Amino acid sequence: MSAEAKVSVASLPIALDAAGGDNGVAPNVEGAVLAARAGVSVLLVGERVALHAELGKYPGSAALPLEIVDAPDVIGMDEHAAGVRSRSGASINVCTRLVKDGRAAAAVSMGHSGATMASALLTFGRIKGVERPAILTHLPARGGMTTLLDAGANADVKASSYAQWARLATVYLKVLEDHDNPTVGLLSIGEEDHKGSALVIEAHALLRALHGKGINFHGNVEGRDIFLGTTDIVVTDGFTGNVVLKLAEGEARVMFGWIRDALNSGLKSRLGGLLVRGSLRGLADRMDPSTYGASILIGVRGLAFIGHGSANATAVKNALLRASRAHEGKLLPRLEVAFGEGAAPLVGTEA
Amino acid sequence: MSAEAKVSVASLPIALDAAGGDNGVAPNVEGAVLAARAGVSVLLVGERVALHAELGKYPGSAALPLEIVDAPDVIGMDEHAAGVRSRSGASINVCTRLVKDGRAAAAVSMGHSGATMASALLTFGRIKGVERPAILTHLPARGGMTTLLDAGANADVKASSYAQWARLATVYLKVLEDHDNPTVGLLSIGEEDHKGSALVIEAHALLRALHGKGINFHGNVEGRDIFLGTTDIVVTDGFTGNVVLKLAEGEARVMFGWIRDALNSGLKSRLGGLLVRGSLRGLADRMDPSTYGASILIGVRGLAFIGHGSANATAVKNALLRASRAHEGKLLPRLEVAFGEGAAPLVGTEA
Numbered sequence: 001m002s003a004e005a006k007v008s009v010a011s012l013p014i015a016l017d018a019a020g021g022d023n024g025v026a027p028n029v030e031g032a033v034l035a036a037r038a039g040v041s042v043l044l045v046g047e048r049v050a051l052h053a054e055l056g057k058y059p060g061s062a063a064l065p066l067e068i069v070d071a072p073d074v075i076g077m078d079e080h081a082a083g084v085r086s087r088s089g090a091s092i093n094v095c096t097r098l099v100k101d102g103r104a105a106a107a108v109s110m111g112h113s114g115a116t117m118a119s120a121l122l123t124f125g126r127i128k129g130v131e132r133p134a135i136l137t138h139l140p141a142r143g144g145m146t147t148l149l150d151a152g153a154n155a156d157v158k159a160s161s162y163a164q165w166a167r168l169a170t171v172y173l174k175v176l177e178d179h180d181n182p183t184v185g186l187l188s189i190g191e192e193d194h195k196g197s198a199l200v201i202e203a204h205a206l207l208r209a210l211h212g213k214g215i216n217f218h219g220n221v222e223g224r225d226i227f228l229g230t231t232d233i234v235v236t237d238g239f240t241g242n243v244v245l246k247l248a249e250g251e252a253r254v255m256f257g258w259i260r261d262a263l264n265s266g267l268k269s270r271l272g273g274l275l276v277r278g279s280l281r282g283l284a285d286r287m288d289p290s291t292y293g294a295s296i297l298i299g300v301r302g303l304a305f306i307g308h309g310s311a312n313a314t315a316v317k318n319a320l321l322r323a324s325r326a327h328e329g330k331l332l333p334r335l336e337v338a339f340g341e342g343a344a345p346l347v348g349t350e351a
Numbered sequence: 352m353s354a355e356a357k358v359s360v361a362s363l364p365i366a367l368d369a370a371g372g373d374n375g376v377a378p379n380v381e382g383a384v385l386a387a388r389a390g391v392s393v394l395l396v397g398e399r400v401a402l403h404a405e406l407g408k409y410p411g412s413a414a415l416p417l418e419i420v421d422a423p424d425v426i427g428m429d430e431h432a433a434g435v436r437s438r439s440g441a442s443i444n445v446c447t448r449l450v451k452d453g454r455a456a457a458a459v460s461m462g463h464s465g466a467t468m469a470s471a472l473l474t475f476g477r478i479k480g481v482e483r484p485a486i487l488t489h490l491p492a493r494g495g496m497t498t499l500l501d502a503g504a505n506a507d508v509k510a511s512s513y514a515q516w517a518r519l520a521t522v523y524l525k526v527l528e529d530h531d532n533p534t535v536g537l538l539s540i541g542e543e544d545h546k547g548s549a550l551v552i553e554a555h556a557l558l559r560a561l562h563g564k565g566i567n568f569h570g571n572v573e574g575r576d577i578f579l580g581t582t583d584i585v586v587t588d589g590f591t592g593n594v595v596l597k598l599a600e601g602e603a604r605v606m607f608g609w610i611r612d613a614l615n616s617g618l619k620s621r622l623g624g625l626l627v628r629g630s631l632r633g634l635a636d637r638m639d640p641s642t643y644g645a646s647i648l649i650g651v652r653g654l655a656f657i658g659h660g661s662a663n664a665t666a667v668k669n670a671l672l673r674a675s676r677a678h679e680g681k682l683l684p685r686l687e688v689a690f691g692e693g694a695a696p697l698v699g700t701e702a
Contacts, residue, residue, distance in 0.1 A: 141605070142605050142608070152540055155540060155546075155547055155548040155549075155551075156548050156549055187594060188590075189503055189506060189589070189590055189593040189594065189597075195506075196506055196590065197506040197507050197590045198506075198507055200506075200590070222593075222594070222597045223593065223594040223595065223596065223597030223598030223599075223600075223601060224597040224598065224600055224601030224604070225601065226598055226601065226602075227598070227601040227602045227604070227605040227606075228601055228604075228605065236594075238540070239539075239540055239547065239548045239551070239591065240590065240591050240594055242540040242573075242574065243538060243540065243573070243574040243587075243591055243594070243595065244574065244594060244595075244598055245574065246540075246573045246574030246575040247574030247575065247577055247578070247595055247598055247599065248574075248598065248602055249574075249575055250574060250575030250576065250577065250578040250579055251577075251578045251599055251602050251603070252602070252606070253575070253578070253579075254492070254493050254578040254579065255578075255603070255606055255634075255638075257493070258634050258637070259610070259631070259634065262627065262630035262631050262633060262634050263627055263630065265630045266630070268626050268627075268629075269626060269627050269629070269630040271623075271626055272622075272623040272624070272625070272626025272627035273623070273626075273627060274623070275619050275620060275622055275623025275624075275626070276613065276614055276619075276620050276623035276624060276627060278619075278620070279613040279614065279616050279617070279620040280610070280613050282613060283606075283609050283610065283613050286609065287606075
């Protein structure tokens with residue numbers, strides 16, 4: 001590949017659904033400004049006038065690699081994802097089309113997750129060999145983080161999907177985290193091979209057969225292993241994965257509330273609380289979902305990142321940086337190679 | 352009922368599988384001594400000589416309502432649960448037989464959970480109208496605790512089981528926690544009625560139809576609601592429930608480790624740590640599974656409680672107290688009434 005080609009690849013902007021999310025344009029525009037200052041070009045997709053006004057609050061933003069793309073419509077957080085099919089002017093559809101047309105490297109949205117998934121799937125299609133795209137996300141863990149998928153795209157799955165997701169996540173960690181040979185655990189209710197639901201036992205056999213063929217299969221892991229960081233990747237169905245993700249967030253939130261209460265109970269604790277506040281803040285940051293910014297919808301033929309509706313500017317910025325790294329690391333072509341000719345067949349893919 | 356009958360019911364002892372668990376007889380005997388001091392009679396079931404020796408360490412234990420029942424065999428933590436069928440002298444089988452024969456009020460074991468479930472199911476049978484017994488457990492939550500089932504007895508389930516479990520748990524909370532009309536949430540991946548796997552959507556319809564008929568159905572809840580305490584009861588399949596339970600324990604454990612590290616990072620934090628230690632210990636106790644002692648296997652025709660293999664004496668004691676309260680509160684007859692003639696039919700039970 002020529003030097004020009006490389007430069008042009010790296011300079012392709014990220015399309016941000018600037019209207020998406022619980023808090024509207026403000027955190028999106030601020031996140032885009034932060035990302036642009038860090039060298040990432042961004043297309044702000046949304047209602048032109050509102051975006052101009054918001055952008056005007058940042059002195060010097062005119063000099064940043066930011067551009068507004070008008071999209072008059074937005075799919076609200078409480079609307080049906082099916083709206084994606086008919087509303088071509090909706091900001092998320094404009095984002096995915098920019099990617100499809102080669103004018104943007106990736107689509108990023110903090111808006112309606114179902115709509116983002118639907119838009120990406122309809123516009124990009126699936127990578128050949130991938131039956132069902134999955135949401136890949138990260139959870140904090142002892143020693144770093146655990147990569148979990150599917151975090152909610154597929155409530156009902158087939159055994160073959162687990163193997164495909166394991167392979168997709170393996171390539172993802174190689175590209176995004178420089179992880180050479182990440183380990184894969186299958187979430188179950190016992191470490192022994194025969195433990196689990198009928199579906200998980202079937203998936204176990206498929207993953208076992210693929211060990212060493214693009215997947216470094218560790219075996220079954222249990223709920224506790226996600227935070228213990230037993231494996232780099234944990235594969236599970238989208239129902240369990242979504243419960244895991246939301247439980248983990250809920251537990252952290254409630255525990256922090258209890259810690260706060262404990263540090264306010266009496267003079268001694270309050271004094272101690274002042275002294276430990278700084279070091280506990282590091283822990284809070286570690287548990288904060290905005291650290292990773294967004295989850296990727298993996299398995300579609302285009303880059304799409306889906307964030308929390310409540311995302312703040314830091315989360316938006318981190319999502320944009322992550323999307324840019326995925327593009328620069330050629331994640332998509334590398335995923336296609338992993339599923340292309342010459343790749344080890346995924347046993348049972350046709351099942 | 353006569354006063355004598357009441358006394359005889361209350362004085363029926365609890366059969367403790369004193370050989371079960373990761374740490375052998377020591378925590379079991381200590382827990383039994385603590386429970387006996389609190390007024391609960393206990394049959395210590397296990398190898399007679401070893402139990403005598405252990406009991407001898409507690410001065411005055413001869414005066415307590417403790418009795419040893421010899422059981423030469425024990426099903427080890429790493430053996431197959433199927434062993435229960437042939438090994439009639441195994442401590443857990445002796446415990447459940449004591450209950451079946453009317454010589455004990457309940458069986459309690461910190462040993463092999465699969466073996467305990469199998470032994471209880473084989474010896475007691477199921478309550479009429481209950482297809483699959485479930486493990487009912489408690490998790491700490493904002494404002495108290497959340498009761499979760501199934502925590503791992505059934506990896507594969509039918510929609511009808513959710514409704515049966517909701518009813519069982521409702522009666523359980525009425526008897527054990529004086530809870531008048533506990534709310535029931537169905538664990539799913541969205542609050543809307545149509546969100547979830549095909550199975551969960553079917554279960555939702557059944558629960559909705561039973562609202563007001565012995566079940567106070569709130570609707571779907573998500574992973575985060577378990578710690579937020581949105582409903583008193585959360586019903587889910589045994590695969591998801593087991594993942595939830597172990598994830599919650601693992602996250603709490605890892606977070607406490609990080610808190611400990613944070614309170615040891617630098618002089619200022621260390622000093623503050625000394626001041627807040629006391630109030631943080633209250634939080635640690637709250638997250639400690641030994642508070643509840645054990646989970647009940649609900650739906651069988653006898654009382655069986657299953658604890659953590661790593662249970663300490665406090666957990667054993669609390670399990671024994673809980674078992675005694677379940678018996679005194681006539682949990683089993685009340686569960687049978689809830690499923691007996693005159694009870695609202697559980698739609699789809701025959702499905």
